[in-house]
Amino acid sequence: MLHIKCPHCGIRSQNEFSYGGDATVKRPELGKEISDQDWDNFVYNRKSLRGKHWELWQHLSGCRQWIKVQRDTATHEIFKTLKANEEIS
Amino acid sequence: MQKYSVFSLVKNALSNHENWDLAWKDPTPKKEYDVVIIGGGGHGLATAYYLAKEHNITNVAIIEKGWIGGGNVGRNTTIIRSNYMHDDNALFSEFGMDLWRRMSQDLNYNVMFSPRGIINLAHSDAQMNTYARRGNSMRLNGIDAVLLNREEVREIIPMADFSENVRFPIFGGLMQPSAGTARHDAVAWGYARQADDMGVDIIQNCEVIGFDVSAGKINGVRTSRGDIKAKKIGLCVAGSTNILAEKLNMTLPIETHLLQACVSEPVKPVLDKVVTFGAGHFYISQSDKGEMVMGGDLDGYNSYAQRGNLPTLQHVLTEGIAMMPFLSKLKMLRTWGGIMDMSMDGSPIIDKTHIEGLYLNCGWCYGGFKATPASGWTFAHTIAQDRVHELNAGYSLNRFNTGHLLDEKGLGTKTWIS
Numbered sequence: 267m268l269h270i271k272c273p274h275c276g277i278r279s280q281n282e283f284s285y286g287g288d289a290t291v292k293r294p295e296l297g298k299e300i301s302d303q304d305w306d307n308f309v310y311n312r313k314s315l316r317g318k319h320w321e322l323w324q325h326l327s328g329c330r331q332w333i334k335v336q337r338d339t340a341t342h343e344i345f346k347t348l349k350a351n352e353e354i355s
Numbered sequence: 356m357q358k359y360s361v362f363s364l365v366k367n368a369l370s371n372h373e374n375w376d377l378a379w380k381d382p383t384p385k386k387e388y389d390v391v392i393i394g395g396g397g398h399g400l401a402t403a404y405y406l407a408k409e410h411n412i413t414n415v416a417i418i419e420k421g422w423i424g425g426g427n428v429g430r431n432t433t434i435i436r437s438n439y440m441h442d443d444n445a446l447f448s449e450f451g452m453d454l455w456r457r458m459s460q461d462l463n464y465n466v467m468f469s470p471r472g473i474i475n476l477a478h479s480d481a482q483m484n485t486y487a488r489r490g491n492s493m494r495l496n497g498i499d500a501v502l503l504n505r506e507e508v509r510e511i512i513p514m515a516d517f518s519e520n521v522r523f524p525i526f527g528g529l530m531q532p533s534a535g536t537a538r539h540d541a542v543a544w545g546y547a548r549q550a551d552d553m554g555v556d557i558i559q560n561c562e563v564i565g566f567d568v569s570a571g572k573i574n575g576v577r578t579s580r581g582d583i584k585a586k587k588i589g590l591c592v593a594g595s596t597n598i599l600a601e602k603l604n605m606t607l608p609i610e611t612h613l614l615q616a617c618v619s620e621p622v623k624p625v626l627d628k629v630v631t632f633g634a635g636h637f638y639i640s641q642s643d644k645g646e647m648v649m650g651g652d653l654d655g656y657n658s659y660a661q662r663g664n665l666p667t668l669q670h671v672l673t674e675g676i677a678m679m680p681f682l683s684k685l686k687m688l689r690t691w692g693g694i695m696d697m698s699m700d701g702s703p704i705i706d707k708t709h710i711e712g713l714y715l716n717c718g719w720c721y722g723g724f725k726a727t728p729a730s731g732w733t734f735a736h737t738i739a740q741d742r743v744h745e746l747n748a749g750y751s752l753n754r755f756n757t758g759h760l761l762d763e764k765g766l767g768t769k770t771w772i773s
Contacts, residue, residue, distance in 0.1 A: 267664060268664070285656040
């Protein structure tokens with residue numbers, strides 16, 4: 267069982283959250299000319315790192331906010347959590 | 356190589372089974388091979404076997420970080436089927452079914468292929484319609500499919516919950532009678548033994564550290580047991596695909612996720628089919644030893660942990676008990692997890708890459724085991740001929756770019772879509 271520290275609510279069990287994938291993927295800017303490759307990278311291609319991984323979670327059964335979580339994908343250790351609008355440093 | 360038969364069994368019994376040949380050797384890696392296959396799982400071993408058997412390419416090495424058959428081929432739920440709707444998946448899988456049917460003879464190794472049939476349960480009228488459509492597609496592709504109504508399902512699996520007042524009543528199901536199970540370890544060992552006999556070097560405890568790529572061409576691989584030159588390299592590393600792709604500066608439409616399975620304590624024979632729950636993701640069969648073999652959803656977040664988390668197991672088994680209430684009385688014997696190469700459309704990739712001489716076999720999601728022979732056969736063809744076979748033409752890497760997705764269920768890495 268993961269325990270995730272929601273930046274709004276505090277430490278809660280994994281059961282309250284749903285997963286949203288890689289948090290470092292950026293949507294190409296609207297209205298700007300982009301290549302098919304840029305769009306592929308946004309929609310499909312993922313690094314899926316082994317080790318520290320920034321990812322999105324939603325506190326679905328809590329405050330319903332999206333948050334960013336830095337977790338080790340091999341050990342499940344959670345290092346940091348941020349609000350959705352906070353930049354990954 | 357000593358042929359396995361009742362005579363060799365008797366002969367070796369007379370010498371207390373102390374004189375059996377080694378099933379495969381433990382060679383020191385050579386400096387150079389024609390083809391190096393990375394990954395000594397089912398797909399890698401099958402690829403090497405078909406390279407030797409179908410294409411006479413025997414200067415081949417399989418390099419494996421751990422021991423052969425220790426990854427997903429040794430930790431799956433052994434289901435074999437070809438009940439797909441889309442042509443690319445159906446024809447590929449049905450080709451594999453033919454290989455399964457004669458595998459024990461081909462490999463001189465009893466893989467205990469048991470075509471006991473699979474039933475996908477339906478829990479609504481709409482689902483029955485979908486299954487009718489899929490069944491028709493299957494039959495058009497020459498695959499056996501039978502649409503069962505509620506009473507017909509009840510006759511086959513009376514232990515399922517047919518009471519009136521349940522959340523997901525059983526409306527019927529789609530059965531593929533020729534689907535089944537096989538003994539997973541035997542598949543890996545059978546392929547390994549034959550490949551080794553034809554001259555393939557199976558090199559275990561040999562980790563890939565990096566690749567030698569120059570001018571867009573692969574020249575070899577750097578390993579923990581030294582550099583190995585190769586004209587062609589095939590990647591069959593399932594859940595480790597992303598790790599090796601990073602060493603090649605490639606980003607793939609794949610995420611690595613954890614899938615759990617479990618078995619109950621052994622009980623008397625009760626279930627002679629593979630059954631899947633249609634209102635969630637749960638599948639069950641009974642092993643020859645009597646254990647109920649069960650599996651379901653991914654844990655739901657990127658993972659390389661090779662061990663599962665309890666919330667998913669609880670969720671999956673809740674579905675199991677809803678489908679077959681007697682399961683609640685059983686004790687859990689073992690649970691385990693394996694890391695899956697989840698592609699974004701739920702279908703695999705068997706293709707060439709932008710690097711000359713580098714070939715990719717990945718994206719097997721929930722269905723890698725049943726694909727073992729067909730995957731090995733088509734991947735061997737792709738490597739030997741340097742072009743894809745028509746059977747794996749749909750499994751191209753660039754389909755995500757061109758929009759030709761093979762979205763059989765549209766699941767991919769997103770468990771919440773189901």
